[in-house]
Amino acid sequence: MQKLNDLQTPYLAVDLEIFHRNLKIMQSVRPGSSLRPHVKAFKSTHIAGILKQSGYSGFCCATIKELEGLAANGLGNDLLLANETLNASRLRSLVDHGAQVIVAVDSTETIDAAKDGGIRNVLIDVNVGLPRCGCDLKEVETLSAYARRNGLNILGVMGYEGHLMFTSKRSDRKEGVTKAMQVLQEAHSITGGDIISAGGTGTFDLNELATEIQAGSFLFMDTRYSAIDLPFEESLTIVSTIISIEKNQKRAVCDAGVKSFATDYGKPKLRDGVIEFCSDEHSTILPTEPRSQLEFQVGDVIHLRVPHVDPTIAKHPKLVCFQEGYVHGDWKVDLRGW
Amino acid sequence: MQKLNDLQTPYLAVDLEIFHRNLKIMQSVRPGSSLRPHVKAFKSTHIAGILKQSGYSGFCCATIKELEGLAANGLGNDLLLANETLNASRLRSLVDHGAQVIVAVDSTETIDAAKDGGIRNVLIDVNVGLPRCGCDLKEVETLSAYARRNGLNILGVMGYEGHLMFTSKRSDRKEGVTKAMQVLQEAHSITGGDIISAGGTGTFDLNELATEIQAGSFLFMDTRYSAIDLPFEESLTIVSTIISIEKNQKRAVCDAGVKSFATDYGKPKLRDGVIEFCSDEHSTILPTEPRSQLEFQVGDVIHLRVPHVDPTIAKHPKLVCFQEGYVHGDWKVDLRGW
Numbered sequence: 001m002q003k004l005n006d007l008q009t010p011y012l013a014v015d016l017e018i019f020h021r022n023l024k025i026m027q028s029v030r031p032g033s034s035l036r037p038h039v040k041a042f043k044s045t046h047i048a049g050i051l052k053q054s055g056y057s058g059f060c061c062a063t064i065k066e067l068e069g070l071a072a073n074g075l076g077n078d079l080l081l082a083n084e085t086l087n088a089s090r091l092r093s094l095v096d097h098g099a100q101v102i103v104a105v106d107s108t109e110t111i112d113a114a115k116d117g118g119i120r121n122v123l124i125d126v127n128v129g130l131p132r133c134g135c136d137l138k139e140v141e142t143l144s145a146y147a148r149r150n151g152l153n154i155l156g157v158m159g160y161e162g163h164l165m166f167t168s169k170r171s172d173r174k175e176g177v178t179k180a181m182q183v184l185q186e187a188h189s190i191t192g193g194d195i196i197s198a199g200g201t202g203t204f205d206l207n208e209l210a211t212e213i214q215a216g217s218f219l220f221m222d223t224r225y226s227a228i229d230l231p232f233e234e235s236l237t238i239v240s241t242i243i244s245i246e247k248n249q250k251r252a253v254c255d256a257g258v259k260s261f262a263t264d265y266g267k268p269k270l271r272d273g274v275i276e277f278c279s280d281e282h283s284t285i286l287p288t289e290p291r292s293q294l295e296f297q298v299g300d301v302i303h304l305r306v307p308h309v310d311p312t313i314a315k316h317p318k319l320v321c322f323q324e325g326y327v328h329g330d331w332k333v334d335l336r337g338w
Numbered sequence: 339m340q341k342l343n344d345l346q347t348p349y350l351a352v353d354l355e356i357f358h359r360n361l362k363i364m365q366s367v368r369p370g371s372s373l374r375p376h377v378k379a380f381k382s383t384h385i386a387g388i389l390k391q392s393g394y395s396g397f398c399c400a401t402i403k404e405l406e407g408l409a410a411n412g413l414g415n416d417l418l419l420a421n422e423t424l425n426a427s428r429l430r431s432l433v434d435h436g437a438q439v440i441v442a443v444d445s446t447e448t449i450d451a452a453k454d455g456g457i458r459n460v461l462i463d464v465n466v467g468l469p470r471c472g473c474d475l476k477e478v479e480t481l482s483a484y485a486r487r488n489g490l491n492i493l494g495v496m497g498y499e500g501h502l503m504f505t506s507k508r509s510d511r512k513e514g515v516t517k518a519m520q521v522l523q524e525a526h527s528i529t530g531g532d533i534i535s536a537g538g539t540g541t542f543d544l545n546e547l548a549t550e551i552q553a554g555s556f557l558f559m560d561t562r563y564s565a566i567d568l569p570f571e572e573s574l575t576i577v578s579t580i581i582s583i584e585k586n587q588k589r590a591v592c593d594a595g596v597k598s599f600a601t602d603y604g605k606p607k608l609r610d611g612v613i614e615f616c617s618d619e620h621s622t623i624l625p626t627e628p629r630s631q632l633e634f635q636v637g638d639v640i641h642l643r644v645p646h647v648d649p650t651i652a653k654h655p656k657l658v659c660f661q662e663g664y665v666h667g668d669w670k671v672d673l674r675g676w
Contacts, residue, residue, distance in 0.1 A: 008425050010676060040618055062619045083619065084581040084591075086637050087346050106582055109636035131614065131622055133582040133591050162617070243422040244444055244471040253422075253471050258649045264596045264616065276469065278602065279500070280378055280648050281400045281421060284470055298447035299424050310618050311596045315653065317675050337655050338348060 002327040004320070005301040009241040010256035012316045013303070014220070014331070016323045018235035022219050023054055025231050029205050030213055036060040036080060036197060041216025041310050043335035044319070045073040060197070060214045064090050069335040071099040078102075080197065082158060082214055084110045084125065084133050088117030095119065102195075104158050106135040108146055115150045122152050123197060126187040128159035128180040140187045156193030159184035160214065165202035168228050174206045181209040201225055201232070222309040224265045236319070237303035238268060238312070240283070242296045249293040250286070254302060257281045261304070262311035268304035272296070275304075340665040342658070343639040347579040348594035350654050351641070352558070352669070354661045356573035360557050361392055363569050367543050368551055374398045374418060374535060379554025379648050381673035382657070383411040398535070398552045402428045407673040409437040416440075418535065420496060420552055422448045422463065422471050426455030433457065440533075442496050444473040446484055453488045460490050461535060464525040466497035466518040478525045494531030497522040498552065503540030506566050512544045519547040539563055539570070560647040562603045574657070575641035576606060576650070578621070580634045587631040588624070592640060595619045599642070600649035606642035610634070613642075 004013060026035060032055045039048060040062035048059060048070055058078035061067045064087060067079050076099030081091070084106055091101050095118050104125040105111045114122055124143055127134030135143055144154055161180040167173040181198065188196055199213035202225065207213060217225055220236035240256035257279045261268055267275040273285040273294055283304075287294050296302075306312050313319070318330040342351060364373060370393045377386060378400035386397060386408055396416035399405045402425060405417050414437030419429070422444055433439050433456050442463040443449045452460055462481055465472030473481055482492055499518040505511040519536065526534055537551035540563065545551060555563055558574035578594035595617045599606055605613040611623040611632055621642075625632050634640075644650050651657070656668040 008428070008676070083593075085593075086579055086581065090346070107636050110581070127584075131589055132617060132620055136585045139585060241424055243424065243448070246465075247474045247477060251469055255421075255423075258600055258602045258646075259652045262596055263600075263602045279470060280652075282470055298445050308596075314597045314618075338346070 004239070004322040004325050004327055007239070007320060007327065009239050009301065010260045011239050012313065012319050013237050013239050014319045014321045015235045016321050016328060018233050019219055022221070022232045022235060026204065026215070026218055027054060031055055033058060034212060036212040036214055038062070038082070038200070038214045038216030039066045039070065039335065042219065042313055042333070044331050044333050045069050045075065045335065046331045047219070048075050049073070058212065060216075063338050065338050066335045067091065067094060067099070067101065071097070076100065080104070080123070082160070082197065086110065086113045088113045088119050090117070092118040102155055104133075105143070105147065106133055108143070111143065111147045111150060111152065115152060120153055121155050122147055123156055123158040123195060124154060124187065124191050126157055126159040126184055128161050128183045128198070129164070129176075130160055130162040132162065134159060137183055137187055140190045144191050154191045154193050156195030156197065156211075157184055157187045157191050158197040159187065160198060160200070161203060161207070162200065165200050166224055166228060167202070170206075170229050173203060173228075177203050177206045181207060185209055201230065202228060217309050220306070220309045220313070222265070222306040222312075223269050224308060234305060236306050236309060236313075238306060239320075240302055240304055242298055242300040242302065245294070245296060245298055251276070252285045252294050252296045253282050254285060255281060256304060257283055260315060261306060262308045262315070264311065265308035268307055270302055270304050342577070342660040342663050342665055345577070345658060345665065347577050347639065348598045349577050350651065350657050351575050351577050352657045352659045353573045354659050354666060356571050357557055360559070360570045360573060364542065364553070364556055365392060369393055371396060372550060374550040374552055376400070376420070376538070376552045376554030377404045377408065377673065380557065380651055381671050382669050383407050383413065383672055384669045385557070386413050387411070396550065398554075401676050403676050404673045405429065405432060405437070405439065409435070414438065418442070418461070420498070420535065424448065424451045426451045426457050428455070430456040440493055442471075443481070443485065444471055446481070449481065449485045449488060449490065453490060458491055459493050460485055461494050461496040461533060462492060462525065462529050464495055464497040464522055466499050466521045466536070467502070468498055468500040470500065472497060475521055475525055478528045482529050492529050492531050494533030494535065494549075495522055495525045495529055496535040497525065498536060498538070499541060499545070500538065503538050504562055504566060505540070508544075508567050511541060511566075515541050515544045519545060523547055539568065540566060555647050558644070558647045558651070560603070560644040560650075561607055562646060572643060574644050574647060574651075576644060578640055578642055580636055580638040580640065583632070583634060583636055589614070590623045590632050590634045591620050592623060593619060594642060595621055598653060599644060600646045600653070602649065603646035606645055608640055608642050
């Protein structure tokens, strides 16, 4: 068996033990249809397959490419495009081939697109506080009527409380979720339907209204999610090699940069140093104070903690799985792009 | 012919007219061997082919994957890995099949790796002020001797003045480059050799020492490079669709987010609004003050200006080329990954 640290860097590594522990914790709180795993986090039909074997057969997607990939791999039983699209016509062939597809809509334009694309089932997407997609509560009635007049079934509502995912105090998070879900409950009282789709990793056990939680990051976690009190641990790291060291040992450079990880939530973290700045294919590392020198050697393999899991995984063609330091194969990240 | 704005978004679009104008400007200042185009900027053998037809047959790479791809496509005449590597053994088969490969080294470890990988030609990489790779000037003599003892030919030196690329005042930039190149000149007086490899888009016409400039971004440009006084224009945009608008027209959401562009140099810019925040697959847009409302409609196609070209292109499988609003085909971004 190949040792993890013998592989050529940079790459992403998944600690299988932690990954499966995270999955078990989620299963104990949100089994079966109470979770709709968000494929945008991992963009991999292989991982979706593992989730299906763990009792999750409904999936949440951010792109049409994700839906197409799942359907092509026999995972098209219950797919939600949790995003607005004007390109719903691309979904027609999936529906014609038996995939069950639900699309989020928040405007007459997206309703028209859904109808023209042969979609039958929609959720009314409602803004519950995150300044992004979702209609105003006041529009729910008109849009529902418009969707029904156009022959669409409204299966319920969706409302993502994304503005609360990283609220550090659990009680504040809980309070925020309760308030956000009052809006969604009102919307649901207008639309009816079996589905109230909401939530994410940060609110998976706090959102009591949602019939299904849209979480994906819990499988891997990252430094931002780790900063709040969640029971999940980081299973994903960026593996990198020290390729250059200043003579005085005050700086080292590793071979992972902004082409290996996303920096929208900050720079990666590491145990024995702090990242000063990142280039395309490099990160420059300083000693962590109060130390004034690094203890790396050229060739050392280091593991960087991921700042934001979703866009980091989307930069890699595969994830390397390991257990106790040995490689157990790759998971292809096959749903990248659009 | 297909209209550019009829394609499904998000994607990257290249304005061919501007692209070729940028290339012509560079050819007039740095023809032939005086430029070693940096493939890390575009990661595309097709674009490398265009450059070859324009008189550039030597290429600069940041990853071994880039060298492998160029060599496999008949572009392996004169390749420089302008980066430190411990994995030079991957280059052996390229060399065995006739590719001409030069590798940058800045330590005994990277020299050992080059030798063990069957590499014959190296440049001593010298730190000229950017706190990243490159040895100290004081180490040049020892490392050169070590490389020669190990049977390597030293073709010269490399020293990237990356810390000066965005210095806004041209005279300050010029002064900085002159100072940085004094270090490199001293290093070169120790090593000898025909090559002094340095520079980038920001210093392409200021660096008088370098025998070859390592520039790539000039073909596309981005908002950061546009902020300084360069003769190149932005040929690349992120094409996106408005998918949701707040009822009061105070916010709109487009379908391009941090999976479509890198944010290490800030958020993308657009003509009729300002980006408030970016999610994985969305950006939320506010009106530009003093206006208080946006004038978008759901379905409108917008072009976002790219904040940092290299890691943005690395997120996309292809670039869509257009001229006067009509699509002229795709360029595959085939050298992504490592």
